[in-house]
Amino acid sequence: MARSFDFLVMGGGVAGLSFALEAARHGTVAVLTKRSRSEGNTVYAQGGIAAVLADDDSFERHVEDTIVAGAGLNKRSIVEITVKEGPARLKALAAMGAEFNRKANGDFDLTREGGHSKRRIVHSGDVTGKEVERAMLAACDELPNITFFPDATAIDLIRDREAPHGKARVQGVYVLLDDGVIETFLGKVTVLATGGAGKVYLYTSNPDVATGDGVAMAYRAGARIANMEFYQFHPTCLFHPDAKSFLISEALRGEGGKLRLKSTGERFMKRYHELAELAPRDVVARAIDAEMKRTGADCVHLDMTHLGKAYLVERFPTIYATCREFGVDMAVQPIPVVPAAHYMCGGIVTDEHGRTSLPGLYAIGEVSCTGLHGANRLASNSLLEGLVFGHRAVAAAREPWPALHARLPEDR
Numbered sequence: 389m390a391r392s393f394d395f396l397v398m399g400g401g402v403a404g405l406s407f408a409l410e411a412a413r414h415g416t417v418a419v420l421t422k423r424s425r426s427e428g429n430t431v432y433a434q435g436g437i438a439a440v441l442a443d444d445d446s447f448e449r450h451v452e453d454t455i456v457a458g459a460g461l462n463k464r465s466i467v468e469i470t471v472k473e474g475p476a477r478l479k480a481l482a483a484m485g486a487e488f489n490r491k492a493n494g495d496f497d498l499t500r501e502g503g504h505s506k507r508r509i510v511h512s513g514d515v516t517g518k519e520v521e522r523a524m525l526a527a528c529d530e531l532p533n534i535t536f537f538p539d540a541t542a543i544d545l546i547r548d549r550e551a552p553h554g555k556a557r558v559q560g561v562y563v564l565l566d567d568g569v570i571e572t573f574l575g576k577v578t579v580l581a582t583g584g585a586g587k588v589y590l591y592t593s594n595p596d597v598a599t600g601d602g603v604a605m606a607y608r609a610g611a612r613i614a615n616m617e618f619y620q621f622h623p624t625c626l627f628h629p630d631a632k633s634f635l636i637s638e639a640l641r642g643e644g645g646k647l648r649l650k651s652t653g654e655r656f657m658k659r660y661h662e663l664a665e666l667a668p669r670d671v672v673a674r675a676i677d678a679e680m681k682r683t684g685a686d687c688v689h690l691d692m693t694h695l696g697k698a699y700l701v702e703r704f705p706t707i708y709a710t711c712r713e714f715g716v717d718m719a720v721q722p723i724p725v726v727p728a729a730h731y732m733c734g735g736i737v738t739d740e741h742g743r744t745s746l747p748g749l750y751a752i753g754e755v756s757c758t759g760l761h762g763a764n765r766l767a768s769n770s771l772l773e774g775l776v777f778g779h780r781a782v783a784a785a786r787e788p789w790p791a792l793h794a795r796l797p798e799d800r
Protein backbone atom coordinates (compact mmCIF):
# COMPACT_ATOMS: atom_id res chain seq x y z
CA MET A 389 0.00 0.00 0.00
CA ALA A 390 1.39 3.34 -1.01
CA ARG A 391 1.22 6.33 1.32
CA SER A 392 0.06 9.57 -0.32
CA PHE A 393 0.71 13.18 0.64
CA ASP A 394 0.36 16.53 -1.04
CA PHE A 395 4.00 17.44 -0.34
CA LEU A 396 6.69 14.80 0.03
CA VAL A 397 9.87 16.28 1.53
CA MET A 398 13.12 14.32 1.76
CA GLY A 399 15.22 15.96 4.46
CA GLY A 400 14.69 17.58 7.85
CA GLY A 401 17.41 20.26 7.76
CA VAL A 402 16.94 23.99 7.39
CA ALA A 403 15.76 23.68 3.77
CA GLY A 404 13.30 20.80 4.23
CA LEU A 405 11.79 22.28 7.39
CA SER A 406 11.47 25.75 5.82
CA PHE A 407 9.49 24.17 3.00
CA ALA A 408 7.41 21.99 5.33
CA LEU A 409 6.42 24.86 7.61
CA GLU A 410 5.09 26.92 4.71
CA ALA A 411 3.59 24.00 2.74
CA ALA A 412 1.63 22.79 5.77
CA ARG A 413 -0.63 25.81 5.30
CA HIS A 414 -1.75 24.32 1.97
CA GLY A 415 -1.84 20.55 2.36
CA THR A 416 -0.47 17.42 3.99
CA VAL A 417 3.31 17.16 4.32
CA ALA A 418 5.54 14.13 4.92
CA VAL A 419 9.12 14.83 6.06
CA LEU A 420 11.44 11.85 5.65
CA THR A 421 14.85 11.75 7.32
CA LYS A 422 17.53 9.13 6.95
CA ARG A 423 18.31 8.85 10.66
CA SER A 424 16.88 10.93 13.54
CA ARG A 425 14.77 13.99 12.73
CA SER A 426 17.59 16.43 13.46
CA GLU A 427 20.66 14.62 12.07
CA GLY A 428 22.11 16.45 9.07
CA ASN A 429 24.52 19.26 8.27
CA THR A 430 22.21 21.93 9.68
CA VAL A 431 22.57 20.84 13.28
CA TYR A 432 26.39 21.06 13.08
CA ALA A 433 26.54 24.60 11.66
CA GLN A 434 28.57 26.72 14.00
CA GLY A 435 29.11 30.23 12.64
CA GLY A 436 25.75 31.65 11.70
CA ILE A 437 23.47 33.08 9.04
CA ALA A 438 24.43 36.01 6.81
CA ALA A 439 21.86 38.80 6.39
CA VAL A 440 22.00 42.51 5.68
CA LEU A 441 20.69 44.05 8.90
CA ALA A 442 23.26 46.70 9.90
CA ASP A 443 22.76 50.37 8.98
CA ASP A 444 26.22 50.58 7.39
CA ASP A 445 25.65 47.46 5.26
CA SER A 446 23.83 47.14 1.92
CA PHE A 447 22.37 44.49 -0.36
CA GLU A 448 24.92 45.51 -3.01
CA ARG A 449 27.84 44.74 -0.67
CA HIS A 450 26.51 41.31 0.28
CA VAL A 451 25.88 40.54 -3.39
CA GLU A 452 29.42 41.60 -4.35
CA ASP A 453 31.02 39.65 -1.46
CA THR A 454 29.12 36.54 -2.55
CA ILE A 455 30.22 36.91 -6.17
CA VAL A 456 33.86 37.56 -5.26
CA ALA A 457 33.90 34.41 -3.10
CA GLY A 458 32.25 32.45 -5.92
CA ALA A 459 34.95 33.50 -8.41
CA GLY A 460 32.32 35.24 -10.54
CA LEU A 461 30.62 31.99 -11.50
CA ASN A 462 27.48 32.82 -9.49
CA LYS A 463 24.11 33.63 -11.06
CA ARG A 464 23.65 37.29 -10.15
CA SER A 465 19.82 37.24 -10.21
CA ILE A 466 19.80 34.37 -7.70
CA VAL A 467 22.37 36.10 -5.48
CA GLU A 468 20.17 39.21 -5.47
CA ILE A 469 17.02 37.25 -4.58
CA THR A 470 18.80 35.48 -1.72
CA VAL A 471 20.37 38.61 -0.29
CA LYS A 472 17.21 40.72 -0.55
CA GLU A 473 14.86 38.10 0.90
CA GLY A 474 17.31 37.01 3.60
CA PRO A 475 16.48 39.56 6.33
CA ALA A 476 12.73 38.78 6.20
CA ARG A 477 13.33 35.04 6.44
CA LEU A 478 15.78 35.55 9.28
CA LYS A 479 13.28 37.68 11.21
CA ALA A 480 10.55 35.07 10.60
CA LEU A 481 12.87 32.44 12.07
CA ALA A 482 13.48 34.57 15.14
CA ALA A 483 9.73 35.18 15.49
CA MET A 484 9.27 31.41 15.36
CA GLY A 485 11.38 31.13 18.50
CA ALA A 486 15.01 30.75 17.37
CA GLU A 487 17.17 32.55 19.89
CA PHE A 488 20.12 34.52 18.54
CA ASN A 489 22.72 36.62 20.32
CA ARG A 490 21.39 40.14 20.85
CA LYS A 491 22.81 43.46 21.94
CA ALA A 492 21.53 45.30 25.02
CA ASN A 493 19.06 47.24 22.82
CA GLY A 494 17.59 44.00 21.44
CA ASP A 495 19.18 44.26 17.99
CA PHE A 496 20.92 41.18 16.58
CA ASP A 497 24.55 41.01 17.69
CA LEU A 498 26.16 40.73 14.25
CA THR A 499 29.57 39.20 13.83
CA ARG A 500 31.90 39.12 10.83
CA GLU A 501 33.39 36.17 8.96
CA GLY A 502 35.98 35.67 6.24
CA GLY A 503 34.97 37.16 2.88
CA HIS A 504 32.29 39.48 4.34
CA SER A 505 33.07 43.19 4.03
CA LYS A 506 30.63 44.04 6.86
CA ARG A 507 29.35 42.59 10.10
CA ARG A 508 26.28 40.63 9.01
CA ILE A 509 26.37 37.20 10.67
CA VAL A 510 23.44 36.44 12.96
CA HIS A 511 24.47 33.69 15.35
CA SER A 512 23.53 31.68 18.37
CA GLY A 513 26.82 31.32 20.22
CA ASP A 514 28.88 28.80 18.26
CA VAL A 515 25.93 26.40 17.90
CA THR A 516 23.71 28.32 15.48
CA GLY A 517 22.58 25.29 13.50
CA LYS A 518 21.49 23.44 16.62
CA GLU A 519 19.30 26.36 17.66
CA VAL A 520 17.83 26.74 14.15
CA GLU A 521 16.99 23.04 14.01
CA ARG A 522 15.49 23.06 17.52
CA ALA A 523 13.24 26.04 16.81
CA MET A 524 12.07 24.74 13.43
CA LEU A 525 11.29 21.25 14.70
CA ALA A 526 9.33 22.76 17.61
CA ALA A 527 7.34 24.87 15.12
CA CYS A 528 6.64 21.79 12.96
CA ASP A 529 5.35 19.92 16.00
CA GLU A 530 2.62 22.55 16.34
CA LEU A 531 1.27 21.72 12.87
CA PRO A 532 -0.91 18.60 12.53
CA ASN A 533 -0.44 18.61 8.74
CA ILE A 534 3.24 17.63 9.08
CA THR A 535 4.16 13.98 9.66
CA PHE A 536 7.78 12.94 10.27
CA PHE A 537 9.23 9.63 9.13
CA PRO A 538 12.67 9.19 10.75
CA ASP A 539 14.91 6.26 9.74
CA ALA A 540 13.35 6.39 6.27
CA THR A 541 15.86 6.42 3.42
CA ALA A 542 14.59 7.47 0.01
CA ILE A 543 16.29 5.27 -2.56
CA ASP A 544 14.79 6.16 -5.94
CA LEU A 545 12.37 8.57 -7.54
CA ILE A 546 9.16 7.24 -9.08
CA ARG A 547 8.30 8.64 -12.50
CA ASP A 548 5.20 8.41 -14.62
CA ARG A 549 6.26 6.00 -17.37
CA GLU A 550 3.20 6.76 -19.50
CA ALA A 551 4.16 10.35 -20.24
CA PRO A 552 6.18 11.24 -23.34
CA HIS A 553 9.92 11.61 -22.83
CA GLY A 554 10.77 14.83 -21.00
CA LYS A 555 7.26 15.21 -19.61
CA ALA A 556 7.31 12.33 -17.16
CA ARG A 557 6.26 13.72 -13.82
CA VAL A 558 7.97 12.64 -10.62
CA GLN A 559 5.29 11.00 -8.48
CA GLY A 560 7.13 10.15 -5.31
CA VAL A 561 9.90 7.90 -3.97
CA TYR A 562 10.65 4.37 -2.95
CA VAL A 563 11.75 4.38 0.68
CA LEU A 564 13.84 1.88 2.62
CA LEU A 565 12.54 1.69 6.18
CA ASP A 566 14.54 0.65 9.23
CA ASP A 567 13.05 -2.86 9.27
CA GLY A 568 14.31 -3.52 5.74
CA VAL A 569 10.91 -3.06 4.07
CA ILE A 570 10.67 -0.85 0.98
CA GLU A 571 7.56 1.34 0.89
CA THR A 572 6.12 3.62 -1.76
CA PHE A 573 5.53 7.25 -0.83
CA LEU A 574 3.54 9.24 -3.39
CA GLY A 575 3.50 13.03 -3.49
CA LYS A 576 1.72 15.53 -5.68
CA VAL A 577 4.99 17.37 -5.23
CA THR A 578 8.32 15.70 -4.42
CA VAL A 579 11.02 17.80 -2.79
CA LEU A 580 14.66 16.83 -2.41
CA ALA A 581 16.27 18.59 0.58
CA THR A 582 18.80 15.86 1.26
CA GLY A 583 21.85 18.07 1.88
CA GLY A 584 25.44 17.48 0.76
CA ALA A 585 27.75 14.61 -0.06
CA GLY A 586 30.74 15.11 2.23
CA LYS A 587 30.84 11.43 3.19
CA VAL A 588 31.81 10.56 -0.36
CA TYR A 589 35.27 11.83 0.64
CA LEU A 590 37.64 10.24 3.14
CA TYR A 591 37.77 13.34 5.34
CA THR A 592 34.75 15.51 5.85
CA SER A 593 33.11 17.84 8.35
CA ASN A 594 29.73 16.31 7.46
CA PRO A 595 27.80 13.67 9.42
CA ASP A 596 27.20 10.14 8.12
CA VAL A 597 23.85 10.99 6.45
CA ALA A 598 25.57 13.32 3.94
CA THR A 599 26.10 10.82 1.13
CA GLY A 600 24.70 12.73 -1.83
CA ASP A 601 21.57 10.57 -2.16
CA GLY A 602 19.46 13.39 -3.55
CA VAL A 603 21.84 14.18 -6.39
CA ALA A 604 22.20 10.47 -7.20
CA MET A 605 18.43 9.90 -7.31
CA ALA A 606 17.85 12.98 -9.44
CA TYR A 607 20.68 12.04 -11.80
CA ARG A 608 19.30 8.53 -12.27
CA ALA A 609 15.91 10.02 -13.08
CA GLY A 610 17.46 12.30 -15.71
CA ALA A 611 17.48 15.67 -13.90
CA ARG A 612 20.08 18.30 -14.77
CA ILE A 613 23.05 18.39 -12.38
CA ALA A 614 25.80 21.04 -12.40
CA ASN A 615 28.95 22.32 -10.70
CA MET A 616 29.71 19.08 -8.84
CA GLU A 617 33.42 19.82 -9.31
CA PHE A 618 33.08 22.75 -6.90
CA TYR A 619 33.30 20.98 -3.58
CA GLN A 620 34.40 23.33 -0.83
CA PHE A 621 37.06 21.92 1.48
CA HIS A 622 37.60 23.19 5.00
CA PRO A 623 41.36 23.37 5.60
CA THR A 624 41.45 21.79 9.04
CA CYS A 625 39.63 18.71 10.25
CA LEU A 626 41.08 16.63 13.10
CA PHE A 627 43.19 13.78 11.66
CA HIS A 628 42.33 10.71 13.71
CA PRO A 629 40.86 7.41 12.53
CA ASP A 630 37.91 7.71 14.92
CA ALA A 631 37.24 11.42 14.43
CA LYS A 632 36.80 12.00 10.73
CA SER A 633 34.09 14.60 11.12
CA PHE A 634 35.50 16.90 13.79
CA LEU A 635 36.12 20.41 12.52
CA ILE A 636 39.03 22.43 13.91
CA SER A 637 37.62 25.93 13.57
CA GLU A 638 39.25 28.66 11.52
CA ALA A 639 39.26 30.69 14.74
CA LEU A 640 42.34 28.75 15.90
CA ARG A 641 44.35 30.17 13.03
CA GLY A 642 42.72 33.52 13.70
CA GLU A 643 44.15 33.38 17.21
CA GLY A 644 47.68 32.64 16.01
CA GLY A 645 47.73 28.91 15.22
CA LYS A 646 50.64 27.92 12.96
CA LEU A 647 50.56 25.23 10.30
CA ARG A 648 53.73 23.11 10.27
CA LEU A 649 55.00 20.11 8.33
CA LYS A 650 54.65 16.90 10.28
CA SER A 651 58.21 15.76 9.56
CA THR A 652 60.34 18.88 10.13
CA GLY A 653 58.00 21.33 11.91
CA GLU A 654 58.64 23.88 9.13
CA ARG A 655 55.97 26.57 8.66
CA PHE A 656 54.93 26.46 5.01
CA MET A 657 51.97 28.80 4.46
CA LYS A 658 54.17 31.85 3.73
CA ARG A 659 55.31 30.06 0.57
CA TYR A 660 51.68 30.04 -0.65
CA HIS A 661 50.15 33.37 0.37
CA GLU A 662 51.23 36.64 1.98
CA LEU A 663 48.57 36.19 4.66
CA ALA A 664 50.11 32.80 5.53
CA GLU A 665 47.74 30.86 7.86
CA LEU A 666 45.08 33.57 7.42
CA ALA A 667 44.86 33.18 3.65
CA PRO A 668 41.37 32.35 2.24
CA ARG A 669 40.03 28.89 3.05
CA ASP A 670 40.52 27.43 -0.41
CA VAL A 671 44.14 28.64 -0.59
CA VAL A 672 44.99 27.09 2.80
CA ALA A 673 43.23 23.82 1.93
CA ARG A 674 45.11 23.54 -1.39
CA ALA A 675 48.44 24.38 0.26
CA ILE A 676 48.00 21.68 2.91
CA ASP A 677 47.01 19.17 0.23
CA ALA A 678 50.04 20.08 -1.89
CA GLU A 679 52.42 19.70 1.06
CA MET A 680 50.91 16.36 2.04
CA LYS A 681 51.38 15.11 -1.53
CA ARG A 682 54.93 16.54 -1.77
CA THR A 683 56.14 15.06 1.51
CA GLY A 684 54.04 11.90 1.50
CA ALA A 685 52.69 12.77 4.97
CA ASP A 686 49.19 11.76 6.01
CA CYS A 687 48.49 15.11 7.70
CA VAL A 688 50.05 18.43 8.75
CA HIS A 689 50.25 19.93 12.22
CA LEU A 690 48.40 22.92 13.65
CA ASP A 691 50.54 24.29 16.44
CA MET A 692 48.79 26.16 19.27
CA THR A 693 51.27 25.32 22.03
CA HIS A 694 52.68 28.87 22.28
CA LEU A 695 49.31 30.13 23.57
CA GLY A 696 49.35 28.20 26.85
CA LYS A 697 46.87 25.81 28.42
CA ALA A 698 44.84 28.34 30.47
CA TYR A 699 44.07 30.45 27.40
CA LEU A 700 43.30 27.49 25.14
CA VAL A 701 40.94 25.87 27.64
CA GLU A 702 39.05 29.11 28.11
CA ARG A 703 38.93 30.22 24.48
CA PHE A 704 38.31 26.80 22.85
CA PRO A 705 36.68 24.62 25.50
CA THR A 706 34.92 22.23 23.09
CA ILE A 707 37.85 21.81 20.73
CA TYR A 708 40.28 21.38 23.64
CA ALA A 709 38.08 18.74 25.31
CA THR A 710 37.38 16.87 22.06
CA CYS A 711 41.05 16.75 21.08
CA ARG A 712 41.85 15.41 24.56
CA GLU A 713 39.27 12.66 24.05
CA PHE A 714 41.30 11.58 21.02
CA GLY A 715 44.59 11.72 22.94
CA VAL A 716 45.78 15.13 21.72
CA ASP A 717 46.57 17.80 24.33
CA MET A 718 46.78 20.92 22.15
CA ALA A 719 48.51 22.84 24.95
CA VAL A 720 51.62 20.65 24.70
CA GLN A 721 51.47 19.03 21.26
CA PRO A 722 50.35 20.12 17.77
CA ILE A 723 46.95 19.05 16.46
CA PRO A 724 47.15 16.69 13.44
CA VAL A 725 44.87 18.13 10.72
CA VAL A 726 43.79 17.44 7.14
CA PRO A 727 41.56 19.33 4.68
CA ALA A 728 38.01 17.98 4.73
CA ALA A 729 35.07 18.05 2.33
CA HIS A 730 32.72 20.65 3.76
CA TYR A 731 30.13 21.98 1.32
CA MET A 732 28.68 20.91 -2.03
CA CYS A 733 28.47 24.10 -4.13
CA GLY A 734 26.90 22.29 -7.08
CA GLY A 735 23.93 19.94 -7.20
CA ILE A 736 20.53 19.58 -8.86
CA VAL A 737 19.95 22.54 -11.16
CA THR A 738 16.91 24.61 -10.18
CA ASP A 739 15.25 27.84 -11.16
CA GLU A 740 14.54 30.64 -8.70
CA HIS A 741 11.61 28.66 -7.23
CA GLY A 742 13.37 25.34 -6.64
CA ARG A 743 11.95 23.75 -9.81
CA THR A 744 14.24 21.11 -11.29
CA SER A 745 14.29 20.02 -14.93
CA LEU A 746 11.82 17.21 -14.06
CA PRO A 747 8.11 18.09 -13.64
CA GLY A 748 6.91 17.51 -10.08
CA LEU A 749 10.44 17.50 -8.61
CA TYR A 750 11.86 20.35 -6.54
CA ALA A 751 15.30 20.69 -4.94
CA ILE A 752 16.23 23.07 -2.12
CA GLY A 753 19.18 23.70 0.18
CA GLU A 754 22.63 22.17 -0.21
CA VAL A 755 21.45 19.49 -2.66
CA SER A 756 20.40 22.16 -5.14
CA CYS A 757 22.43 24.23 -7.56
CA THR A 758 20.58 27.53 -7.67
CA GLY A 759 23.62 29.47 -8.85
CA LEU A 760 24.04 31.28 -5.53
CA HIS A 761 27.50 29.96 -4.67
CA GLY A 762 29.31 29.83 -7.99
CA ALA A 763 32.65 28.08 -7.52
CA ASN A 764 32.94 28.68 -3.79
CA ARG A 765 30.40 29.37 -1.04
CA LEU A 766 30.71 32.51 1.04
CA ALA A 767 30.65 31.65 4.76
CA SER A 768 27.16 31.61 6.35
CA ASN A 769 25.34 31.86 3.01
CA SER A 770 24.10 28.26 3.06
CA LEU A 771 21.70 28.33 6.00
CA LEU A 772 20.44 31.50 4.37
CA GLU A 773 19.90 29.73 1.04
CA GLY A 774 17.91 26.96 2.78
CA LEU A 775 15.67 29.50 4.50
CA VAL A 776 15.04 31.56 1.37
CA PHE A 777 14.50 28.81 -1.20
CA GLY A 778 12.72 26.42 1.17
CA HIS A 779 10.15 29.17 1.59
CA ARG A 780 10.08 30.34 -2.04
CA ALA A 781 9.61 26.87 -3.52
CA VAL A 782 6.20 26.42 -1.90
CA ALA A 783 4.52 29.04 -4.08
CA ALA A 784 5.68 27.24 -7.23
CA ALA A 785 4.92 23.81 -5.82
CA ARG A 786 1.27 24.78 -5.41
CA GLU A 787 0.78 25.13 -9.15
CA PRO A 788 -2.07 22.90 -10.47
CA TRP A 789 -1.34 19.27 -9.80
CA PRO A 790 -2.18 16.53 -12.28
CA ALA A 791 -3.68 13.39 -10.78
CA LEU A 792 -1.27 10.80 -9.44
CA HIS A 793 -1.12 7.62 -11.46
CA ALA A 794 -2.73 4.65 -9.80
CA ARG A 795 -0.47 2.18 -11.68
CA LEU A 796 2.51 2.87 -9.47
CA PRO A 797 4.45 1.09 -8.18
CA GLU A 798 2.98 -2.41 -8.41
CA ASP A 799 3.37 -2.56 -12.20
CA ARG A 800 7.06 -1.78 -11.97
Ligand SMILES: Cc1cc2nc3c(=O)[nH]c(=O)nc-3n(C[C@H](O)[C@H](O)[C@H](O)COP(=O)(O)OP(=O)(O)OC[C@H]3O[C@@H](n4cnc5c(N)ncnc54)[C@H](O)[C@@H]3O)c2cc1C
Pocket residue numbers: 398399400401402403404420421422423425426427428429430431432433434435436437438516517540541542543581582583584593594595597598599601602635730731752753754755767768769770771772774
Ligand atom coordinates in the same frame (compact mmCIF):
# COMPACT_ATOMS: atom_id res chain seq x y z
C1 LIG B 1 30.46 21.46 10.61
C2 LIG B 1 29.64 22.38 9.73
C3 LIG B 1 29.57 23.73 10.00
C4 LIG B 1 28.81 24.59 9.19
N1 LIG B 1 28.68 25.91 9.52
C5 LIG B 1 27.83 26.70 8.78
C6 LIG B 1 27.54 28.04 9.18
O1 LIG B 1 28.03 28.53 10.20
N2 LIG B 1 26.70 28.79 8.40
C7 LIG B 1 26.11 28.28 7.26
O2 LIG B 1 25.36 29.00 6.58
N3 LIG B 1 26.37 27.02 6.88
C8 LIG B 1 27.18 26.21 7.62
N4 LIG B 1 27.40 24.93 7.24
C9 LIG B 1 26.69 24.41 6.04
C10 LIG B 1 25.20 24.21 6.38
O3 LIG B 1 25.10 23.67 7.67
C11 LIG B 1 24.52 23.30 5.39
O4 LIG B 1 24.84 23.64 4.09
C12 LIG B 1 23.00 23.36 5.54
O5 LIG B 1 22.65 23.15 6.88
C13 LIG B 1 22.33 22.33 4.65
O6 LIG B 1 20.96 22.28 4.98
P1 LIG B 1 20.01 21.29 4.18
O7 LIG B 1 18.66 21.44 4.79
O8 LIG B 1 20.16 21.52 2.74
O9 LIG B 1 20.60 19.83 4.48
P2 LIG B 1 20.91 19.08 5.84
O10 LIG B 1 20.79 19.94 7.02
O11 LIG B 1 22.20 18.38 5.65
O12 LIG B 1 19.74 18.01 5.93
C14 LIG B 1 19.70 16.94 5.04
C15 LIG B 1 18.53 16.04 5.42
O13 LIG B 1 18.30 15.11 4.40
C16 LIG B 1 18.11 13.83 4.98
N5 LIG B 1 18.46 12.82 3.97
C17 LIG B 1 19.65 12.64 3.33
N6 LIG B 1 19.55 11.61 2.48
C18 LIG B 1 18.29 11.13 2.59
C19 LIG B 1 17.58 10.06 1.99
N7 LIG B 1 18.15 9.24 1.07
N8 LIG B 1 16.29 9.84 2.36
C20 LIG B 1 15.68 10.63 3.29
N9 LIG B 1 16.29 11.66 3.89
C21 LIG B 1 17.59 11.91 3.54
C22 LIG B 1 18.99 13.84 6.19
O14 LIG B 1 18.59 12.82 7.09
C23 LIG B 1 18.73 15.25 6.70
O15 LIG B 1 17.53 15.28 7.44
C24 LIG B 1 28.15 24.05 8.04
C25 LIG B 1 28.24 22.70 7.77
C26 LIG B 1 28.96 21.85 8.60
C27 LIG B 1 29.00 20.39 8.28
